[in-house]
Amino acid sequence: xxxxxxxxxxxxxxxxxxxxxxxxxxxxxxxxxxxxxxxxxxxxxxxxxxxxxxxxxxxxxxxxxxxxxxxxxxxxxxxxxxxxxxxxxxxxxxxxxxxxxxxxxxxxxxxxxxxxxxxxxxxxxxxxxxxxxxxxxxxxxxxxxxxxxxxxxxxxxxxxxxxxxxxxxxxxxxxxxxxxxxxxxxxxxxxxxxxxxxxxxxxxxxxxxxxxxxxxxxxxxxxxxxxxxxxxxxxxxxxxxxxxxxxxxxxxxxxxxxxxxxxxxxxxxxxxxxxxxx
Amino acid sequence: xxxxxxxxxxxxxxxxxxxxxxxxxxxxxxxxxxxxxxxxxxxxxxxxxxxxxxxxxxxxxxxxxxxxxxxxxxxxxxxxxxxxxxxxxxxxxxxxxxxxxxxxxxxxxxxxxxxxxxxxxxxxxxxxxxxxxxxxxxxxxxxxxxxxxxxxxxxxxxxxxxxxxxxxxxxxxxxxxxxxxxxxxxxxxxxxxxxxxxxxxxxxxxxxxxxxxxxxxxxxxxxxxxxxxxxxxxxxxxxxxxxxxxxxxxxxxxxxxxxxxxxxxxxxxxxxxxxxxxxxxxxxxxxxxxxxxxxxxxxxxxxxxxx
Numbered sequence: 163x164x165x166x167x168x169x170x171x172x173x174x175x176x177x178x179x180x181x182x183x184x185x186x187x188x189x190x191x192x193x194x195x196x197x198x199x200x201x202x203x204x205x206x207x208x209x210x211x212x213x214x215x216x217x218x219x220x221x222x223x224x225x226x227x228x229x230x231x232x233x234x235x236x237x238x239x240x241x242x243x244x245x246x247x248x249x250x251x252x253x254x255x256x257x258x259x260x261x262x263x264x265x266x267x268x269x270x271x272x273x274x275x276x277x278x279x280x281x282x283x284x285x286x287x288x289x290x291x292x293x294x295x296x297x298x299x300x301x302x303x304x305x306x307x308x309x310x311x312x313x314x315x316x317x318x319x320x321x322x323x324x325x326x327x328x329x330x331x332x333x334x335x336x337x338x339x340x341x342x343x344x345x346x347x348x349x350x351x352x353x354x355x356x357x358x359x360x361x362x363x364x365x366x367x368x369x370x371x372x373x374x375x376x377x378x379x380x381x382x383x384x385x386x387x388x389x390x391x392x393x394x395x396x397x398x399x400x401x402x403x404x405x406x407x408x409x410x411x412x413x414x415x416x417x418x419x420x421x422x423x424x425x426x427x428x429x430x431x432x433x434x435x436x437x438x439x440x
Numbered sequence: 441x442x443x444x445x446x447x448x449x450x451x452x453x454x455x456x457x458x459x460x461x462x463x464x465x466x467x468x469x470x471x472x473x474x475x476x477x478x479x480x481x482x483x484x485x486x487x488x489x490x491x492x493x494x495x496x497x498x499x500x501x502x503x504x505x506x507x508x509x510x511x512x513x514x515x516x517x518x519x520x521x522x523x524x525x526x527x528x529x530x531x532x533x534x535x536x537x538x539x540x541x542x543x544x545x546x547x548x549x550x551x552x553x554x555x556x557x558x559x560x561x562x563x564x565x566x567x568x569x570x571x572x573x574x575x576x577x578x579x580x581x582x583x584x585x586x587x588x589x590x591x592x593x594x595x596x597x598x599x600x601x602x603x604x605x606x607x608x609x610x611x612x613x614x615x616x617x618x619x620x621x622x623x624x625x626x627x628x629x630x631x632x633x634x635x636x637x638x639x640x641x642x643x644x645x646x647x648x649x650x651x652x653x654x655x656x657x658x659x660x661x662x663x664x665x666x667x668x669x670x671x672x673x674x675x676x677x678x679x680x681x682x683x684x685x686x687x688x689x690x691x692x693x694x695x696x697x698x699x700x701x702x703x704x705x706x707x708x709x710x711x712x713x714x715x716x717x718x719x720x721x722x723x724x725x726x727x728x729x730x731x732x733x734x735x736x737x738x739x740x741x742x743x744x745x746x747x
Contacts, residue, residue, distance in 0.1 A: 170688075170712040177504040181643035214499075218644040222499035257644055261504070392502040396711040397513060398466040398487065404475035406466070433495035435468045435487065436518035437526075 176203060177394055179216060179259045185234065186254055190314050194282060195250055196228060196238045201260050204235035208267035209290035210385055210413040213237065214393045216259030217252075221245035224390040224408070226362070227263060228285040229292070235260070238285045238314065264393050266413040268383050273357035274300040276350060278371060280343050280363020281307055281314075286385055287362055288315050291322040302350060303328040306343025306363070310336035344370050356380055365440045369427030372419050384419060385412045388430050399431060445729050446482075446722060446737055450680040450702050451602040451627035453537045453564055457482035457722045458737055459693070462684055462707030463541040463566060463606070464488070464513070466715075470530035476710075477536050480718030484534060485705060486527075488541040488568040489557070490577075491549050493519040497573075503639045503648045508658025508686070509708055510637045512573040512651035515543060520553045524560045531561030539604065543568040545576050547587075547594035558599045565601060567591060567626075570608035570633030572655040579608040579633070585620040592624035604682065606630035607668070609661075614668050615675045622679050630682040630705060631672050632665045658708040662686030666699050673700020673742050688713060690724020697725075697737060698744040 180201055188196045204213055207230040216222040223245050229236040241250045268290045275298050279287045284305050301324045307313045309332055319328035329346050330338030361371050362385040375382040388400035388407040395409030403422035432438040446457040460483035466472045467487035496516030503510045531538055540557035542565050544550040554565045571578030581587045595603050605621040609632040618629055634655025639648045665685025683701030687693055688709040696704045709717045
């Protein structure tokens with residue numbers, strides 16, 4: 163009862179919207195911008211957690227946290243729809259609403275770790291990599307995008323890798339290796355045993371990494387994406403198997419990924435609750 | 441939880457314990473129902489389903505208030521035809537009764553959805569005549585005794601399964617509507633749906649929900665719900681009642697039983713206490729019954745009226 167009351171008060175506080183002015187905006191690529199906001203509660207977020215961002219009068223969307231600390235929180239947004247395009251037009255001083263941070267975070271491991279990010283899915287992994295960099299023996303990072311323009315955080319990634327640099331892949335070959343982000347995986351793992359693979363990105367990519375990790379018996383954690391409405395595990399919009407991505411996820415362990423593998427990369431719930439292709 | 445102290449029978453539905461998942465919560469998939477059952481719920485009520493698919497409102501659809509949540513999700517659902525497969529799957533994996541929440545824009549639509557739900561395996565239907573935030577359905581029907589009567593009659597004449605009517609608190613006299621529903625054939629009542637509410641962001645100076653108005657749930661509305669159950673039980677002592685509104689722990693559940701509810705539905709507490717709230721309520725109620733020397737939870741239903 164005591165624990166439960168504490169959880170209740172804690173969640174009520176997290177879930178209360180804080181409306182705050184944008185502190186700064188930075189362009190990461192032609193389609194991605196990073197926003198910095200001041201928020202004490204979100205500044206305590208752990209890598210993998212997400213926040214709900216209210217764009218007043220427009221929408222409220224879930225976003226992975228890119229960085230948190232010292233009273234501030236950062237997230238990157240790709241302009242893909244009405245809400246995100248509107249957000250890209252906002253600037254320092256404009257008001258946004260925040261609630262969260264919500265959900266599970268990546269488990270910190272030691273030894274040798276491999277991080278594989280696809281597109282904006284790289285954001286929570288960079289946050290994690292910064293936390294892990296000084297504590298692990300090896301940190302390798304593979305980042306993939308369709309084209310050179312969309313490769314994010316390259317300088318920062320090089321700085322946190324223990325390898326010479328991050329391995330960049332592009333589908334069109336305009337930078338780094340011309341292949342999917344999953345392709346360098348086999349070579350890396352053949353050369354050296356990794357203690358953990360962390361990934362976030364398009365779900366087909368996550369699925370193929372999961373299949374690989376399962377076959378090679380390597381521990382893995384992945385951050386998944388679904389339609390998120392309430393963010394607090396109530397509305398059921400983000401179910402995968404028996405799990406709520408907003409509450410039991412977004413970070414899923416290998417064991418949980420195994421439980422939901424029939425849906426992983428295959429189906430999700432749409433806005434009307436019907437099953438649609440991922 | 442399964443013990444003899446907790447079993448109840450509501451309008452022919454046998455519940456192993458007097459807790460149910462309230463409509464609108466985690467309510468699309470068979471896997472989510474199964475998880476809630478494993479967490480201790482004695483029955484499942486689905487999200488409301490209608491004739492055609494609906495995508496619901498854009499976000500924000502849920503906003504935190506000081507002691508509850510205000511939601512206007514907007515009845516997103518895949519439509520009964522699409523949903524039939526999921527219902528069949530749910531029925532195949534569940535041991536507890538599956539109650540399908542139904543809405544429509546006409547009495548014919550309510551009846552059509554109820555028939556298809558029953559064919560898919562629903563053990564009962566709960567008529568959503570109380571959603572406070574979608575036009576031409578929900579509370580617009582449940583606030584009007586004539587429309588309410590038409591809907592209940594149409595469904596009753598179309599299905600053999602128990603028909604539960606979920607009442608709105610956003611009325612002058614909930615007893616009048618409860619009586620109309622029962623006269624039209626309702627086998628049980630769920631009391632209450634959310635309380636119409638609104639939240640404003642003082643910085644942007646505008647309502648927060650995309651739909652502007654929503655329904656308040658959670659601890660804030662529990663005393664209102666207990667009063668409504670008390671009033672309904674007083675007027676309709678033979679009608680079984682699902683108490684609903686802010687049930688977060690066993691003491692809350694007991695208040696509803698003592699006011700006249702045979703079972704309670706739990707929704708918002710799942711966010712703040714986790715689904716384990718069902719097991720916690722059942723444990724607490726069992727301990728209470730033993731401590732007070734009762735042989736069944738049925739013995740305390742409506743007991744506060746004797747005082």
